[in-house]
Amino acid sequence: MSVSVGFISLGCAKNLVDSQIMAGYLKSGAVELAAAPESADIILINTCAFIDLAREEATETILSACAHKANGDCRAVIVTGCMVQRYRERLAEVFPEVDGFLGVDELDQIVPLVEQVAAGKSQVLMAAAGAAHRNFDPLYPTLLFTGGPFAYLKISDGCNHRCAYCAIPEIRGNFRSRSDRAILEEARRMVEAGVREINVISQDTLNYGADSLELPSIESLLQQIDQIEGDFRVRLLYSYPSSVTPELLELLNTSRHICKYLDLPVQHSHPEILRAMNRAAAVDATQDLTARLRAAVPGIVLRTTCLVGFPGESEAHFEHLLQYVKRSEFDHLGVFVYSPEEDTAAFGMEDLPDLEVAEERCERLMALQAQIVEKKLRLLIGREDELLLLRQEGELWYGRLPRQAPDVDGETMVAGLPATARVGDRVLVTITGFDEYDLEAAFLG
Ligand code: SF4
Known part of the structure; x- marks a missing residue:
């Protein structure tokens, strides 16, 4: 088919993985992938619909793609992802200029959708009603949109928790794990292709395997990933606090590749608020969380x-x-300020603090955390660690340490690397300073 498709992937890393999966289907369907959306025949926008801000960003992006089309700079616009899944026909009514819509359960239908749109059809909607329930394995596990030597490995989708503020289960459906065989195969192929950092993601990472007796536990899955030979590291993201087990902590202490890093969104500390959030299961786990984890895994980094x-x-x-x-x-x-979401239990709950009050609380909490970070980063000065090189700007290189997850934890800047340094190298550095949330380091070897 002589059309090219260019991606704009909005939202979280899980959405980015879905974009990669669609790109894989397009590639196998002999559809060209454009180097940039502006130069594509068809612009595909993979949307996020988590909160107001995400929807605003998606709306602006769709409108600007439609304007591009109206100017004759592209042939068609396709919208996919969470916003389609959530609003379906309503979205088609709001954006009559959009040519095709695809839900999160129809990723494998992207080629027929592109074919129809390329043939001149418009307002094609492929999004089955009901909750999403499928998982997809990538056809090309090394087709990465991360733009660096790191990748996201999505091990499950959906969520069985029903946090009162969260629309994710409504959009993504109930929790379901991918097959361990497919995950291990994907991880192996990533390492073979030169990926040096695998970030394990899902809506609820530590719940892996809980939905089937046929599947291993998360600890066992991670052990198998850890046994893959190669020069790479693994980091776990998006874990529910009460799902941390002694076996997992032991694995963090003994594994060859897994970073001593956990991302455990607590959301709040007060038991009354946690219960109101429908996170009662997290009440006990939240108390003394950092002290317990630091005692069990010395040096662990906690987000x-x-x-x-x-x-x-x-x-x-x-x-x-x-x-x-x-x-x-x-x-x-x-820190996030709560925003009421349609179709969630908290929508319409009484006693909503004024937005001004909530924003001021957000600022106070961030100011406190800034002090904590400054103290902690000061203590890092003089420490040695391994830096994954991501990009070069002039004489300087930027990368991430095991303590720095992509997008959210800042980066480390290092000078004085030899001319032979390459993206994807892991080099030893000493931390020499910091600038807000970013670190500065000197090259050791
Ligand atoms: S655990 Fe996370 S994804 Fe699941 S309902 Fe709660 S906030 Fe949403």
Whole structure:
């Protein structure tokens, strides 16, 4: 087929993996992948619909692609992903200029959709009603949109938790694990292709295997990934706090490739707010979380996220969270202001703090975390660690240490690398300083 498709992938890394999977189907269907969306015949926008801000970004991107089409600069626009899954026909009504829509359960239909759109059809909607329930294995596991020597390995989709503020189960459906065979094959092929860092992702990573007696546990799956020969590291993202097991912690202590790093979104510390959030299962696990994990895994790096301004959050509840964050000293922490989401249990709950109050709480929490980060980064000065080189800008190289997850944890800048240095090299550095959330380092060898 003589059309090219260019991707704009919005939202999280899980969406990026879906974009890669669609690109794989297109490639196997002999559809050309454009180097950039602006130069493509068909612009494909893979959307996120998690919160208002994500939907606004998607809307702006769709409108600008449609304007590109109206100017005659491309032939068609296709919209895929969570926004289609969530709104289906409603979305088609809002964007009559869009030629094709594809839900998250129809990734394997991208080639027929492109064919129809290329043949001049418009407003083609391929998004089955009901909750998403499928998983997809990539046809080309090394077709990566990360633009670097790192990759995301999605091991499951959907979520069985029903956090009161979250629309993800509504969009992505119930939790389902991919086959362990397919995951291991994908990980092996990534390593063979030169991927040096595999970030294991899902909506609920530590729940892997819990949906089938045929599947291994997450610990066993990780052990098998750890046994793959090669020069690579593995990092776990998106884990529910109460799913951390002694076996997992032991694995972090003994594995060859897995970073001593956990991303455990606590969202809040006060039991009343956690229960109101329908996260009662996390109440016990949240208390003393960092102290327990640091005792079990010396040197572990811990990331979390907090949600402020949830309905019913009083100043006392927020003060509890402030004190918790102060005590816990997370290495990395993100804060979000609650925004009511349609089709969630919290939508319409009473006692919603004023937006101004919620934003001020967000700022206070971030200011506290900035102090914690400064103290912690100061303590890192003089430490040696292994830097994965991502890109060169003039004399300087930028990369990430095991303690730095992509997109969220900052980067490390290093000078003085030999001319032979290449993207994907892992080099030994000493940390020499920091600038807000980024680190500076000197090359050791
Ligand atoms: S665990 Fe995460 S994805 Fe699942 S419902 Fe809660 S916030 Fe949403």
